[in-house]
Amino acid sequence: MQDDKVYRIQRGGLAIEVIEYGARLKRCLVPDAAGDLADVVPGFSRASDYAARGGTMGAVLGRYGNRIGHGRIAIRGTEYQLSRNDGEHTMHGGAGHFGTRWWKGAYDGPHSIILELVSEDGDQGWPGTMTARVNYTLTENFELRIDMQAICDCDTFVNMLFHGYWNLAGHGSGSVHAHLLKIAATRYTPKGPDGLPTGQLAPVEGTPFDFRQPKPIGANIAAAGNGYAHNLCLQNTAPEIVRPVAWMVDPLSGRALTLKTDQPGVQLFTANSWSNLAGKDGAVYNAHSGLALETQLYPNTPNTPEFSPRLLRSGGIYCHRMVIGFSSLRASEIRDFFETDL
Numbered sequence: 001m002q003d004d005k006v007y008r009i010q011r012g013g014l015a016i017e018v019i020e021y022g023a024r025l026k027r028c029l030v031p032d033a034a035g036d037l038a039d040v041v042p043g044f045s046r047a048s049d050y051a052a053r054g055g056t057m058g059a060v061l062g063r064y065g066n067r068i069g070h071g072r073i074a075i076r077g078t079e080y081q082l083s084r085n086d087g088e089h090t091m092h093g094g095a096g097h098f099g100t101r102w103w104k105g106a107y108d109g110p111h112s113i114i115l116e117l118v119s120e121d122g123d124q125g126w127p128g129t130m131t132a133r134v135n136y137t138l139t140e141n142f143e144l145r146i147d148m149q150a151i152c153d154c155d156t157f158v159n160m161l162f163h164g165y166w167n168l169a170g171h172g173s174g175s176v177h178a179h180l181l182k183i184a185a186t187r188y189t190p191k192g193p194d195g196l197p198t199g200q201l202a203p204v205e206g207t208p209f210d211f212r213q214p215k216p217i218g219a220n221i222a223a224a225g226n227g228y229a230h231n232l233c234l235q236n237t238a239p240e241i242v243r244p245v246a247w248m249v250d251p252l253s254g255r256a257l258t259l260k261t262d263q264p265g266v267q268l269f270t271a272n273s274w275s276n277l278a279g280k281d282g283a284v285y286n287a288h289s290g291l292a293l294e295t296q297l298y299p300n301t302p303n304t305p306e307f308s309p310r311l312l313r314s315g316g317i318y319c320h321r322m323v324i325g326f327s328s329l330r331a332s333e334i335r336d337f338f339e340t341d342l
Contacts (some may be wrong), residue, residue, distance in 0.1 A: 022059035033254035059099030065161035094124035124174035165290030172283030177218025226273035
């Protein structure tokens with residue numbers, strides 16, 4: 001495997017590291033209320049470690065994140081059989097998804113990193129040659145902005161997503177059960193035993209997926225099965241409108257995160273299969289040592305008319321923005337942090 005190339009940028013008290021393998025966010029250093037820095041992104045030391053693990057930790061995924069039923073799509077009457085890498089289904093675009101590729105990176109000014117990947121016609125069974133780009137930018141407002149874009153030379157479906165994990169107490173600090181989480185979602189997409197959504201949009205009320213009011217992530221996690229791995233339907237889903245959708249705090253350190261996006265869904269995932277993983281800096285990760293908030297189109301949208309499939313026209317530009325804002329709170333400020341009308 002080729003050598004890692006690490007891109008580092010910082011602005012104010014915020015700093016990140018990105019590598020070309022999978023266009024991954026490797027580190028994110030954030031201060032607590034006392035000004036002490038911690039890396040809040042679980043991960044590994046080298047690209048070879050990510051490759052050996054075979055997972056998606058910190059990567060940008062595509063062509064189509066999450067599941068597509070039976071690996072089949074139809075575009076203008078033509079059916080395509082995609083690579084199936086999740087039993088009978090396609091996950092994150094298929095075998096050899098973008099998280100396993102070497103992107104070409106460069107600095108895009110003092111506070112931004114840009115990475116690019118070309119996916120040739122027929123890659124994973126998908127039609128057309130697609131160029132994908134991702135920008136990691138540190139803004140003047142103490143935010144990490146992630147912009148994902150793609151352009152293809154024929155009509156296609158696209159759902160790129162960032163599969164990073166967060167642990168605001170520090171990446172090696174154990175489970176995120178005590179983190180407080182609020183999500184602006186009144187519905188979720190129930191799924192069958194194979195992980196595919198049923199096509200329903202069910203209310204979160206009375207379920208473990210109700211985060212309309214802040215609660216510890218661990219409060220109802222047992223009732224969700226082995227942990228959370230579910231798509232929640234975000235409110236105010238007007239296209240191209242970037243709005244706040246999730247808020248999270250580690251009460252002990254005071255580190256807080258606000259997530260904004262222009263996407264209609266967010267996959268809430270609590271790293272349920274991690275077991276004794278040897279991470280960077282001597283950390284060991286187990287189940288629920290990190291939390292992913294993956295903004296996205298709903299799973300299996302191309303095959304689910306109820307989810308309003310979005311076809312990217314030939315030559316059109318797919319855009320997906322997520323903004324992760326960080327802050328440091330005193331205990332007395334946590335209540336006000338969550339006082340946002342849904």
